[in-house]
Amino acid sequence: MITISGKAETTTIIKKSKFICLACRVNDESDAQAVISARKKQHYDASHNCFAYVLAGGVMRYSDDGEPQGTAGLPMLEVIKRNELSDVLAVTTRYFGGTLLGAGGLVRAYAGSVASIIEAAQKVQVTTCEVFESVFSYNTWSKAQKLLEDGGFMIGSTDFCDTVRTHLSAMPGCESALEKLVTSVSLGKSVLTPQGTQKIERKI
Numbered sequence: 001m002i003t004i005s006g007k008a009e010t011t012t013i014i015k016k017s018k019f020i021c022l023a024c025r026v027n028d029e030s031d032a033q034a035v036i037s038a039r040k041k042q043h044y045d046a047s048h049n050c051f052a053y054v055l056a057g058g059v060m061r062y063s064d065d066g067e068p069q070g071t072a073g074l075p076m077l078e079v080i081k082r083n084e085l086s087d088v089l090a091v092t093t094r095y096f097g098g099t100l101l102g103a104g105g106l107v108r109a110y111a112g113s114v115a116s117i118i119e120a121a122q123k124v125q126v127t128t129c130e131v132f133e134s135v136f137s138y139n140t141w142s143k144a145q146k147l148l149e150d151g152g153f154m155i156g157s158t159d160f161c162d163t164v165r166t167h168l169s170a171m172p173g174c175e176s177a178l179e180k181l182v183t184s185v186s187l188g189k190s191v192l193t194p195q196g197t198q199k200i201e202r203k204i
Contacts, residue, residue, distance in 0.1 A: 001056055001126045002204065003087045008121040014109050016097025021113035023090045023121055026053060032061070032089045039091045047096040050110060052077035053089035067094075071106035079114040085123075090114045124201045129169040131156065132192035134182055136164045144185045153178050154200065167195060 007024040022039060026032045032053045040049045050072035052062035060081075062073030076090050092113045101109060136144055141164040148155055148168065156167035170178040182190050 001086045002084055002123055003126060004085065004118070004121040005124045005201075005203070006122065008117050010113065010117045010120060012109070012113055012116065013097075014105070015099040015101060017099065017101065017109070018095040018097065019109055019113045020093040020095075021090060021117045022093075023088060023114070023117040025087055026055070026089045027087065028055065029059060029061070035089055036091055039093065043093045045095075046093045048072065048094045049091060050076065050094070051089065051091045052080060052114070054080050054086055056086040067106060067110075068103055071103050072110040075107045075111035076114045079111050079118065083118050085118070090117065123204050125204050127171060127200050127202070128197050129154070129171060129200050130175055131195040131198050132168050132170075132178070133195050134166060134168055134190050134192055136166070136186060136190050138164060140164075140186050140190065141166075144182070144190075147181055147185055148178075151177070151181060153181070156198075168192070169198060169200065171200075 003025050004023060005025065007022065009020065009022045012019045024035060026035065036051050043049060048065045048067050050063055050065045050067060052073050054060050054077070060077060062077040064070070064072040072092070076092060080088055080090060092110055145155065154169040156169060158164060158166040168178060179192050182192055
């Protein structure tokens with residue numbers, strides 16, 4: 001899944017109308033609705049507060065908020081979908097400047113506001129990875145740590161007691177390579193014990 005990190009905001013002036021677009025990451029519909037409500041309170045005097053969001057579970061919502069049907073929320077939604085983003089909300093606030101833009105002009109304005117903010121936002125890839133626990137001797141760990149890092153495997157929480165007990169993760173499809181590395185470096189003395197999954201985020 002690809003989403004964005006944090007929030008981003010841009011402002012565009014088109015024929016004296018001001019379009020302020022906020023894009024942010026949301027976890028669910030409650031998050032999205034809370035942001036939309038807060039935005040409407042912040043810009044209570046705006047002409048329109050249009051929105052669109054896409055969630056990882058496939059939920060999609062949008063609103064024209066009084067603009068002609070199909071000229072605001074849906075174009076915004078299509079931009080989010082075209083960029084293959086999930087868990088993303090965009091709210092575009094319009095302050096009317098006195099000049100009518102027409103249906104085509106509105107579509108371009110609202111879609112453009114979201115396109116520009118997606119361009120500006122930091123995108124991250126979220127991947128669900130298997131987590132394993134493994135135990136090493138201190139001598140083995142001194143060798144294993146570098147090999148794991150060089151191999152692109154992720155080292156999580158690590159406890160140093162009589163032995164080194166650590167949590168390791170591999171990108172999907174690389175679990176066998178992780179197991180082989182652990183077995184090889186420990187001469188078969190260390191094993192991987194499944195501990196569930198975790199989400200890994202990487203900037204792209």
